[in-house]
Amino acid sequence: MPPVIALSPVEASSSADHDYARQYAEDFVARWDELIDWEKRAAGEGAFFSDLLRQARAWRVLDVATGSGFHAAQLHKAGFDVTASDGSPTMVDRARCNLDRLGIGVPVHCHDWQALDPRVLGTFDAVLCLGSSLCHVFDRQARIAALERFRRMLKPGGLLLVDQRNFEAILAGRFSSSGRYYYCGKTARVTLGELDESRCEFVYDFADGAQYRLRVFPIRPRQLQEELREAGFHTPGSFGDFKPVYDVMSVDFIVHQGHA
Numbered sequence: 001m002p003p004v005i006a007l008s009p010v011e012a013s014s015s016a017d018h019d020y021a022r023q024y025a026e027d028f029v030a031r032w033d034e035l036i037d038w039e040k041r042a043a044g045e046g047a048f049f050s051d052l053l054r055q056a057r058a059w060r061v062l063d064v065a066t067g068s069g070f071h072a073a074q075l076h077k078a079g080f081d082v083t084a085s086d087g088s089p090t091m092v093d094r095a096r097c098n099l100d101r102l103g104i105g106v107p108v109h110c111h112d113w114q115a116l117d118p119r120v121l122g123t124f125d126a127v128l129c130l131g132s133s134l135c136h137v138f139d140r141q142a143r144i145a146a147l148e149r150f151r152r153m154l155k156p157g158g159l160l161l162v163d164q165r166n167f168e169a170i171l172a173g174r175f176s177s178s179g180r181y182y183y184c185g186k187t188a189r190v191t192l193g194e195l196d197e198s199r200c201e202f203v204y205d206f207a208d209g210a211q212y213r214l215r216v217f218p219i220r221p222r223q224l225q226e227e228l229r230e231a232g233f234h235t236p237g238s239f240g241d242f243k244p245v246y247d248v249m250s251v252d253f254i255v256h257q258g259h260a
């Protein structure tokens with residue numbers, strides 16, 4: 001019987017802020033790399049993140065939602081001094097395993113964002129929060145608190161890169177998962193389950209019949225920009241599917257920049 005992970009509506013409300021670790025159950029995480037497909041994702045992104053970081057003269061980088069370690073590995077290979085972290089113990093195990101297998105010596109810590117501490121990890125030229133990870137936080141104040149935490153991990157003038165699925169288009173009924181940039185695996189299909197202004201459910205169906213679900217908060221890009229400013233960041237601009245000029249209704253992902 002294929003596994004189906006479903007949460008009740010009550011569990012998916014604000015208590016879901018700390019529910020992410022449970023959503024990334026071992027069997028789902030075991031298939032994460034199949035879902036994202038490292039090779040295709042690397043080809044889709046190209047040198048986007050490393051170019052942005054170089055332009056910002058950011059060498060020491062903290063990846064706060066490392067997941068299975070994809071960006072930590074790419075950026076290490078591109079010459080950056082990377083530290084990885086994630087709050088899900090199963091993702092942390094996966095990242096350590098992937099990085100060991102690749103012979104990549106990046107430290108991987110297990111920290112919820114609220115526990116990130118510059119006295120423990122030091123400060124960084126850049127913080128990355130990628131893969132639409134911030135949308136796991138349902139509560140506005142809790143998101144601003146997480147963004148403030150990220151700011152504290154930055155050196156003065158440091159750069160935060162935080163991305164999101166394009167919930168502007170999704171809430172307007174224009175969900176498209178091109179699979180060109182993020183979820184590039186060919187053995188899984190991503191569709192929408194429940195959707196309203198307070199929650200968005202993604203359903204991942206694998207070719208062998210296994211199904212997993214993730215519930216997140218469908219934050220609109222303008223709202224996230226506002227929250228970045230409330231958390232003390234300057235926001236010079238964003239990218240839609242890695243382009244600085246884009247039509248907000250026709251891109252899958254948006255990457256925001258914040259300067260501390």
Ligand SMILES: C[S@@+](CC[C@H](N)C(=O)[O-])C[C@H]1O[C@@H](n2cnc3c(N)ncnc32)[C@H](O)[C@@H]1O
Nearest residue numbers: 020065066067087088091112113130131133136
């Ligand atoms: C959608 S995955 C993205 C993983 C990776 N960045 C990628 O793009 O493949 C979201 C990640 O954010 C992490 N995460 C969500 N909320 C978190 C929190 N409050 N503290 C630490 N990690 C969190 C999850 O554990 C998960 O690994």
